[in-house]
Amino acid sequence: MALTEVYWDHHIPLPKLAPVQAKVTVALVALLCFINSYDGDFVFDDSEAIVNNKDLRPATPLNNIWSNDFWGTNLSSNSSHKSYRPLTVLTFRLNYLVAGGLHPVGFHVLNIILHAVISALMIDVFAVLIGGLAYDEKGRILNHAPKTSLLAAIFFAAHPVHTESVAGIVGRADLLCALFFQLSFLTYCKAFNKGRYLTRVLLFSLLLCAAAMLCKEQGITVLVSELVRMGLLTRLGLMGLGGLLMLYARWRIMGTGPPAFTEVDNPASFAENIILRIVNYNYYYSLNAWLLLCPWWLCFDWSMGCVPLIKSATDWRIVWLLLLWCILVGLISQALCSQDSQRRRTLTLGLVLLVVPFLPASNIFFRVGFVIAERVLYLSSAGYCLLLAYSLGHCCYHNKKLLCVMVLALLCVYVVRCALRSHQWRSEQSLFTSALSVCPLNAKFVPVNYFSAHLKMNSSHRHVLMLHPTYVHAMNNLGNILKEKNELVEAEQLLSKAVSIQPDFAAAWMNLGIVQNSLQKFEEAEKSYWNAIRFRRKYPDCYYNLGRLYADQNRHLDALNAWRNATVLKPDHSLAWNNMVILLDNTGNLGQAELIGREALRVLPNDHTIMFSLANVLGKLQKYEESEGFFLHALRINPNAASCHGNLAVLYHRWGKLELAKKHYELSLKLDPEAPGTRDNYNMLRRKLDQLKRSTP
Structure with a gap:
């Protein structure tokens, strides 16, 4: 289906580059x-999706x-x-393995490379959407709009809204989804030139679509873009059936129920009046x-x-959604009713994208679970960039100098904004600070200026609760601060209110249990801990704190069982291992x-606290040489541990190595x-040494 070159393409103020040069x-x-985001930290959602995600660990x-x-x-899980x-998590895991741990540089570099590859491939996607499908003698897709597709791809590469997807590591999901989206679409397009292998090519396109969906849910939408180009009933049926099967599988995986937010x-989704919901949703679209x-x-x-809700017809913001x-409506009417077939195709497919x-x-x-998320605009921005390039080429052809200035100015603004925004994403402090100037009403950002002192953090969280009295995370954070300040009664009240508002808030239940334990409300504390575990079954920290509660009540067997559960769920839970050794x-x-100590060291071979506890046990068992070895190993890791020097001195004292005992008492x-006790033991040793010196002829 060979097509002529798009007539407005020569208006675009760019050179006509070879395909490889353009990419x-x-x-x-x-x-x-x-590029300046390559050495940024793990920020915002990276903490949960990467740093605290055990699925990345070998x-x-x-x-x-x-x-x-x-x-x-x-x-x-309910949570x-x-x-x-x-597939996205799998790439995170590969990053972890290659880097040998949680080193953010590798994660960031891969994101940047993925964006560069996706941007280059956009030329081929735009070429099909603008110029239609045509092939050379080797079966390669011809580009009938090389300048327009190049300009649209450059706009896409430099659009600042992509910063969150590229500079934020969790944006990897959007990048991979976009990559497989492109590959699925381009593979589908090849089916039009592969008559003998039509079914095989379409099935491969469906497989790539499934891969896109396994990177992020948006991937399924590539089928709609492909269905727009459908002509034959066979293709329509095959792609439609594949899409339905993928949606069914996704629904089954999700547990046949949507997540709870x-x-x-998302305040608009909780508005009681459906009209208000529709109005606010449309306002979100306009934003x-x-x-x-x-x-x-x-x-x-x-x-x-x-983004405050629109609650009345007199709110001036309604103008934006209108x-x-x-x-x-204007674009759709042009896409449907224009006499120009090239315009109809470009506008239709641009709007679809x-x-x-x-x-x-x-x-x-x-x-x-959000009001606006810039990440979800990653693919949609491709449609915008296509429409923008079309508009510039079609509407400003009479003044090429003006068009050239406009394109250059816009690209410069994009590049500068990307550089500034990427820099803000390098650390959580700068990211939160930048957010305050955009969304001063967002209660999450208030504490960013108060990291230095508990008193100021206390005030900031109280301010958050003034803005949003039902914000349970602020209640939980403030409750923790009050707990640290030993203001336990108010902490208990806040945490109790948090779990009454959100009964499945496992972290708040655990923190409430800690406070109640400190208040010696042991029965209530135990119930709170078990509530936390009920809502988050794999909660090693809660089992650890439950063990501490049982230990305080001299319920030693229950304490050991709780700590054992903590180590089963989190094998590197050092505190739980150490407490078991100490209790025994x-x-x-x-x-x-x-x-238990030896088992713990097989899991945590360089944990000096467990070495210290095990060395104490071995000393009491009169296994002096082994005990000495563990003490010395612990001191090589943490040479300034006074207690370790002191207990090693006690070991030498018992062992009869008095000079070594004297040395380590003095170091302690x-x-x-x-x-x-160390000074008393030291004085006792000195008296013994003096006696030995006097008794020596």
């Missing part, structure tokens, strides 16, 4: 825009990524967000459109009152304490002059 140019622009079975959500929570992205995540049009006010989190629909990938985030099919030591079960007292 390299676009990739370099993408690298230029985001010790975690690989199969877990297929049963857990993006954040490492089992999909069957799961149901975001099923195993709170009002602070997303504005971010594409003018990506200057960017923010990583638009929830928590950042303007949005006027523009959309703009709107369809956004549909999963539109609140139409199900409630989403204190209760005279030295043999069992030795076994030098590090901690107030070390309990």
Whole structure:
């Protein structure tokens, strides 16, 4: 289906480059825009999706990524967000393995490379959408709009709204989804030139679509883009059936129920009046459109009152959603009614690429957990860039100098904004600070200026609760601060209120248990801990604190069982291992304490606290040489541990190595002059040495 060259393409003020040169140019622009984010930290959602996600660790079975959500929570859990992205998590795990740990540089570099590759491939996608399908003698797709597709791809590469997807590591999901989206679409296009292998090519396109969906849920929308080009009933049936099967599988994986979100995540979806919901949803759409049009006010989190709800017809913001629909209706009418077939095709497919990938985030099919999320605009921005390039080439052809200035100015603004925004994403402090200027009403950002002192953090969280009296996370944080300040009664009240508002808030239940334990409300504390475990079954820290409660009540067997559960769920839970050794030591079960200590060191071979506890046990068992070895090993790791020097001195004292005992007593007292018992033992040793000296002829 050979087509003539798009007539407005020669108006675009860009040189006509060879395909490889064009792709390299676009990739370099993408690298230029985001390269300064390569050495950033793990920020915001990276903490949960990467730093605290056990599915990245080599010790975690690989199969877990297929049963857990993006954040490492089992999909069957009440606390799961149901975001099923195993292929994305797999790439995180590979990053972890290659880097040998949680080193953010490798994660960031891969994100930047992916964006560069996607931007380069956009040339081929835009070529099909603008110029239609045509092939050379080798079966390669011809580009009938080389300048327009190049300009649109450059706009895509440099669009600042992509910063969150590229500079934020969790944006990897959007990048991989976009990559497989492109590959699925381009593979599908090849089916038109592969008559003998039509079914095979279409099936491969479906496989790539499934891969896109396993990176992020938006991936399924590529089928809609492909269905727009359908002509034959066979293709329509095959692609439609494949899409339905993927949707069914995704629904089954999700547990046949959507995730549960709170009002602070998406206030409009909780409005009682359906008219208000529709109006506010459309206002959100207009804000997303504005971010594409003018990506200057960017923010990583638009929830928590950042966008106040429209509650009356007199609210002037209604103008924006009316303007949005006027523009959309105008574009749709041109796409459907224009006499120009090239214009119809470009506008239709540009609008499809703009709107369809956004549909999963539109609140139409199900409630989403955000107000605005810049990441979800990654694919939709491709449609916007296509329409922008078309508009510039079609509307400004009469004044090429003006067009050239406009394109150059816009690209410069994009590049500068990308560089500035990428720099803000390098650390959590700068990210939160930048958010305050955009969304001053967002209660989550208030504490950013108060990291230095508990008193100021206390005030900031109280201010948060003034803004949002039902914000349970602020209650939990303030409760923890009050707990540290020993203001336990108020802490208990706040945490109790938090769990009454959100009964499945496991962390608040655990913190409430800690406070109640400190208040010696042991029965209530135990109930709180078990509530936390009920809502988060794999909660090692809660089992650890439950063990401490049982130990305080001299319920030693229960304490040991709780700590054992903590180590089963989290094998590197050092505190739980150490407490088991200490409890068994204190209760005279030295043999069992030795076994537990050795087991712990097989898991944590360089944990000096466990070495210290095991060395104490071995000393009591008169295994002096082994005890000495563990003490010395612990001191090599932590040479300034006064207690370790002191207990090693006691070992030498018992062993009869008095000079060594004297040396380590003195080192212990030098590090901690107030070390309990050490000075008495040292004085006792000195008297003994004096006696020996006097008795020596």
